[in-house]
């Protein structure tokens with residue numbers, strides 16, 4: 001690869017960079033164009049390519065790609081091992097590689113005082129749920145003081161607990177309660193932006209000469225013309241007008257979530273101090289919210305309209321992998337996450353838009369940045385977005401995970417199917433058929449098996465262990481999420497018939513995942529902040545706890561198996577069969593080898609002939625036999 005990439009480079013040089021390789025994957029993902037097409041024209045010079053595509057995509061796209069391809073290969077990253085020099089980690093593995101995390105969405109987990117909102121005491125009271133299940137660590141969605149425009153992802157005070165969730169003492173008790181049970185606990189750190197109610201922002205507004213004014217992106221101007229064409233992820237422009245300051249302020253998310261300027265060393269110091277303060281209190285690390293957005297292209301130039309159309313957000317190429325991202329993360333690791341004894345607390349990056357190769361740059365063990373990244377490309381079948389009502393193809397999931405695993409060296413894959421930002425996977429896979437409890441259980445067990453026998457660190461999202469499905473919300477008044485509400489309003493204002501707008505919002509709403517956990521069969525959710533509507537018998541903790549055929553029991557069994565056999569956690573992986581709906585992989589350590597066979601579709605399939613002698617240990621359903629795999633089923637065997 002010749003670097004840097006220039007207009008005289010060949011397309012293949014661009015595609016050989018991490019960003020170039022990811023860009024190809026994204027085009028394939030968004031458009032469904034076969035992966036070999038970009039490679040076929042690899043010999044083209046970039047200035048020629050520019051001339052060819054300009055009439056279709058407009059000016060400047062090729063230059064934008066060149067800029068992106070060269071970024072991240074600069075300064076800090078250059079001192080770190082290059083792709084070819086990266087070797088697998090040998091010797092003892094960090095704890096989080098063999099761990100299974102459970103994500104808790106505290107607002108909807110357990111409400112101890114009956115005010116309609118889940119709280120820390122509720123989590124403390126239910127910690128046995130996690131030890132019974134057999135996970136190793138919890139990740140809590142935000143609990144810091146917040147006006148909750150975006151349910152805690154808009155922090156007002158990083159050193160205080162949200163009043164409705166409890167107190168700092170409760171949080172200390174929760175941390176201690178986890179540790180007593182051998183559970184680790186990581187919190188959510190939301191530092192790409194703060195709430196507009198944070199004292200930094202309030203000070204910045206009140207006094208243009210304050211140090212805090214430089215913590216944010218303020219731009220002078222006039223009320224009718226935002227400083228650039230960037231969109232907010234939650235609809236509308238990414239700028240809010242502040243009449244009192246006669247200036248615009250940047251917000252990539254809700255207008256009450258204003259972006260911090262990480263190029264200001266004072267901001268970086270503040271964040272490192274916050275991290276240290278919490279680590280001193282005993283937390284084991286953080287999940288870092290949209291952490292790849294913290295470095296913005298200086299000057300905040302306009303986004304390219306074609307890229308904006310492709311991704312649905314104008315401006316994203318100027319911050320999803322910005323010029324100082326690697327430096328800022330390395331500094332945060334050094335100054336915030338590294339403890340006086342030299343150990344580092346775990347850094348899990350939420351990195352939307354990041355592809356496999358840029359993710360690998362961010363998470364290589366030798367690179368001193370993040371430990372794990374969440375890559376979202378697995379979550380939709382190519383050619384679809386979250387807002388489409390379609391049936392998800394599980395083949396994409398396993399192909400993605402296998403491909404990612406084939407590329408890793410000193411890095412590691414974070415595995416997940418659900419979180420608080422996505423609809424339930426059982427519904428995405430089975431659609432209306434999930435209304436049949438038997439199908440629901442089958443699909444939930446299959447998903448559990450794929451997640452917990454794949455190589456990587458699995459993250460479960462609350463409710464997944466019960467086989468939770470999407471909620472039959474009836475109309476926009478049932479929803480609470482700012483993203484859904486804004487999107488619906490924007491679509492309707494743009495002329496879309498209300499029924500069509502509702503279908504779209506219903507397909508993708510984040511509220512499907514945010515309804516209260518069903519602890520009991522006849523739980524009354526009528527006074528909760530968000531109501532759950534699914535009341536299918538048998539899908540509560542109460543109903544499943546002692547039922548050996550339940551989804552919960554299946555998770556428990558799998559987690560126990562995984563814990564007892566390291567090959568299933570950190571062992572090597574080899575795919576030994578892949579055809580239409582069938583997949584089989586081996587997991588092995590020096591002492592043992594396991595075989596996982598799965599039928600990813602809704603029809604019976606002939607079992608692949610693998611020519612290995614295996615002893616069946618666990619099967620998700622009873623419908624299969626030696627020759628066939630039942631619909632949506634998996635079998636785990638031990639090789640003789």
Ligand code: NOJ
Pocket residue numbers: 150153154190253289290350420421
């Ligand atoms: C990602 C979080 O997961 C999501 O819930 C939130 O709305 C945005 N980041 C903004 O903080």
